[in-house]
Amino acid sequence: MTSPPPHHRTGPVPHAPLSARRAGEGEGLTVLVIAKEPVPGRVKTRLTPCFTAEQAALLARAALADTLATVRALPCTHRIVALQGRPGPWLPDGFDVVPQGTGGLDERIERAFARCTGPTLLLGMDTPQLHAGHLAPLLAANAWEHCDAWYGPATDGGFWALALREPRPGLVIGVPMSRPDTGAHQRSRLTGHGLRVADLPALTDVDTAADAADVAPLCAGEFAAVHRALLADSPGAPGPEQPANRSTRAKAPHPAGETTSETR
Structure with a gap:
């Protein structure tokens, strides 16, 4: 196996004891990004045929770059990428990189949470508009006074964020993923375990070309720039001035062989 770049630390994620963490806004929070190596043909396959496999991978890489740039600026204690695939130069400094391992998305999310203690926020790589x-x-100082979990719904029925005051087994495993009712199942799982849940704003995951056209104008980073550049090379791709048929945004089964890293 190729060794990761030296600035990416892998292995167990260190945590300061809760008693040693300073109180304050965002302090003590671990941010965990579940991501996928942006390899053509393995990421964002539902962006085709409007975009080629190579273009879809460029958009996936840009979405991840914008997400990680936002995470780097957050006032948190630890930043982790749980990666499916191999690390590359597209991963910035400042993140611990750990493997997702095998199994379904629910198993990989559960495994990622199991590496963490204390307040932990899980994000996907599909909301480059995130700020x-x-x-x-x-991130507020009183964020956990009246709740045990924060839940960020996605407009397709999934979820883009899940934060737990204290990760524990059974909160994600078995939740059906990549379905229009995934978010409902996940939220119900949390409340069924007695957790008090607070909601974050709804965001759109970038899954289809129509989603990309909707989200790009909301972005200020790489995703918007890459999307603009690719529109010139992909006349069939919908852009802001060419609204797509919204029926294309209905969630469809993933093509055979594709596994997702989205938090849906």
Whole structure:
């Protein structure tokens, strides 16, 4: 196996004892991004045929870059990427990189949470429009006074964020993923375990070309720039001035062989 770049630390994730963490806004929070190596043909396959496999991978890489840039600016204690695939130069400094391992998305999310202690926020790589304002309630000093979990619904029926005051087994495993009712099942699982749940704003995951056209104008980073550049090379792809048929945004089964890293 190729060794990761030296600036990416892998292995067990260190945590300061809760008693040693300073109180304050965002302090003591671990942010965990579940992501996938942006390899053509393995990521964002539902962006085709409007985009080629190579273009879809460029959009996936840009979405991850914007997400990680936002996470780097957050006032948190630890930043982790749970990665499916191999690390590359597209991963920035400042993140511990750990493997997702095998199994379904629910198993991989559960395994990622199991590496963490204390307040932990899970994000996907499919909301490049994410900024700190979307997370403001979670970053507040009193974020955990009246709740045990924060839940960020996605407009397709999934979820883009899940934060737990204290990760514990059984909160994700067995939740059906990549379905229009995934979010409902996940939220019900939390409340069924007696957790008090607070909601974050709803965001759109970038799964289809129509989603990309909707989200790109909301982004200020790489995703918007890459999307603009690719539109010129992909006349069939919908852009802001060419609204797509919204029926294309209905959740469809993933093509055979594709596994997702989205938090849906």
